[in-house]
Amino acid sequence: MAHNHIIPRSPSSPLPNHRRRHRWRLLKLLLPISPLILPIAWFGYRELENTWIQPQAIFVLGGEEEREIFGAKFAHIHPNLPVWISSGAPPGYAKRVFKKAGVSPENLHLDYRAIDTVTNFTTLVDRFESKGITSVYLVTSDDHIHRARAIGEIVFGSRGIKVKPVTFVSGRPVEPVRKTVRDSFRSLFWLATGYAGGK
Template sequence: MLLILPLALLWSYKEIQSQFHQPQAILVLGGSTRKLEREKFTADFARKHPNLPIWISGGSPPSVTRKVFTKAGIDTKRLHLDYRANNTVENFTTLVGELENTGIKSVYLITSDFHMRRATVVGEIVLGSRGITFKPVPVPSDNSPEPLAKSIRDGVRSIVWVATGYTGGNQLPNEH
């Protein structure tokens, strides 16, 4: 019971803090089960936010991704494509340093709706460890939310990364 109050206060603080930071970039987690779903959604979203750089971790091959954005009228100079991640935790851990180094304090986080709970857990831990907030922007789908166990597992892996720099990714299959 004593642990619940500090966690609730921390969550409330995070909610208030995120409202003061207008997102400075778009962060997309690739790996959608339906090809190009997240990229097409993001291209449309990016048209409404023309001054924001777009960071994509994983996803479709670079030439395909660039074609989607070009077709949507988005300048591909806005794209920062990264293919180092093999799983959701690494989607965050491979880019958080670059986001931090460019002075980004808040991002729009785009991923599929069924994946958002896990992405939010990992994002709170990994991005939060560097003072970066985010606003979730779910891509609609017909899929059921992922099992809670995946969020718990990746939350623990994220805490281990914050403490040690190790993601545990070598031992897990691609988890997108």
């Protein structure tokens, strides 16, 4: 009786023509969208990562009264977390807002060195790192969060500190992209030189 033996193809043997054509067609389909794949994948990963971050502090960006009022309400439901406010309202007013929300004065830390959003981060990154803080709730308005988050991920991210955005509705349009681009470059310049500049 004759036996048919199947000889396996050597790994180095060329692919059959039809399989090579299939792979080439697939490559041609993917090439036009390839520039989009990495940003989309990164954005998806970043959003997924946010679901498991457990912040160790609340970081409120000063600049408008609503941020501190919202920050005080948010701190009320996270009573065990320290609150840091960068260049916000005068000390007396800020303390009254947080006291009214039931936040312990011992949990409140006020810092007035920052003069803009970039320096909100650069003036406090060393302090957070020295205290072993590796993640923070980033509190600001919805129109400001894209720029603030971009800066935070560069400045805080350079020290392994993750940011988890928390926003309130401001009713204002989102800031122009050019502001985010400008301050991202300023943040990178700070990484390279230690100089953050200012307004």
